[in-house]
Amino acid sequence: MKRTAIIYTLLLASFVFVFAFAIYFYNQVQSYDAKIKKNADTSSPSAYHFALIGEEMDHVYWRLVGEGAIEKEGEYDVFVEYEGPKRSNPEEQLKLLDMAVKSKVDGIIVQALNDKFTPLINQAVDQGIPVMTVDTDAPESRRVAYIGTDNYEAGRLAGETLVKDTKGKATVGIITGRFANAHHQLRIEGFKDVLKQTDGIEIVAVEESNIDRIGAEEQAYKMLREHPDITAFYGTSTLDGGGITAAAEKLNRLDDLYVITFDLSDENAQLLQNGAIDALVEQQPYQMGSRSVEIMMDIIKGKPVEEIHHTDATIIRKPDLLYQKSQAGETS
Numbered sequence: 001m002k003r004t005a006i007i008y009t010l011l012l013a014s015f016v017f018v019f020a021f022a023i024y025f026y027n028q029v030q031s032y033d034a035k036i037k038k039n040a041d042t043s044s045p046s047a048y049h050f051a052l053i054g055e056e057m058d059h060v061y062w063r064l065v066g067e068g069a070i071e072k073e074g075e076y077d078v079f080v081e082y083e084g085p086k087r088s089n090p091e092e093q094l095k096l097l098d099m100a101v102k103s104k105v106d107g108i109i110v111q112a113l114n115d116k117f118t119p120l121i122n123q124a125v126d127q128g129i130p131v132m133t134v135d136t137d138a139p140e141s142r143r144v145a146y147i148g149t150d151n152y153e154a155g156r157l158a159g160e161t162l163v164k165d166t167k168g169k170a171t172v173g174i175i176t177g178r179f180a181n182a183h184h185q186l187r188i189e190g191f192k193d194v195l196k197q198t199d200g201i202e203i204v205a206v207e208e209s210n211i212d213r214i215g216a217e218e219q220a221y222k223m224l225r226e227h228p229d230i231t232a233f234y235g236t237s238t239l240d241g242g243g244i245t246a247a248a249e250k251l252n253r254l255d256d257l258y259v260i261t262f263d264l265s266d267e268n269a270q271l272l273q274n275g276a277i278d279a280l281v282e283q284q285p286y287q288m289g290s291r292s293v294e295i296m297m298d299i300i301k302g303k304p305v306e307e308i309h310h311t312d313a314t315i316i317r318k319p320d321l322l323y324q325k326s327q328a329g330e331t332s
């Protein structure tokens, strides 16, 4: 009797799970179709329809990529379907790519997080849909072009900056977005390659934040407890800086830690301003979005395009922030 009850409970639970998943997937397809239909229903639908698929919709960095692309819509008579998982989720991102291929858009611009993106990119190309990668490249795929940071070089730049600022003496903890993300791997590889050449620097721990500020804080906190000798942190994605400095503050380590991380978000700029962060690697997400549309148009029009389009990655320190502000003041 007890066994039958367990079997029924398991069957019921599986049914509820499958049902909930079916509803979730159905809703996603519906919202995607609705957006496409909205474009088709307008009195003069755009001549081209591109899908732009990023890591996370509600994220400061990806919002800029989306805005840059959408800004080009009018100029090129293109409708940019800017999509991404609500919260970073590579499997969901793959599903969005699959849907874009199935809905036969005119061009796909996608952040190719890992190897799993390659077969779908190739499938799109086989069906005559040109694909570009943005922010994170899939060089093994048949994508036509990549636009974004040279992630290996950006990692080297972060390493060189840390060596210089710490005068070649540091015990380092690394917080990375995700171990499996190709661009984060490159950012660590470049960083390590520089540090290898300096005797006084040692990396004692590397953990992932899961593209999450709280995740970064938890990992940095754990690291600082396990390795109280850490004197410097390197964060490879936007939200890592906030997490690292929050953990350092809780442990009263904010003043004596050196922190370098990626991206000039408002939060990171504030932390740089008040001295919690020492240096940032600034990327160009807005430009990645806007240039990706321009390059995709060239591809569609049959113009020759370069395969690699590296956008700038530069080091920003507190004085640069003041300079940027004064420049913005002068031009506004």
Ligand code: BGC
Binding pocket: 055, 056, 061, 135, 136, 177, 183, 211, 236, 237, 238, 239, 262, 263, 283
């Ligand atoms: C990366 C993006 C990533 C973001 C996550 C940025 O540095 O370039 O790919 O989605 O960080 O926080």
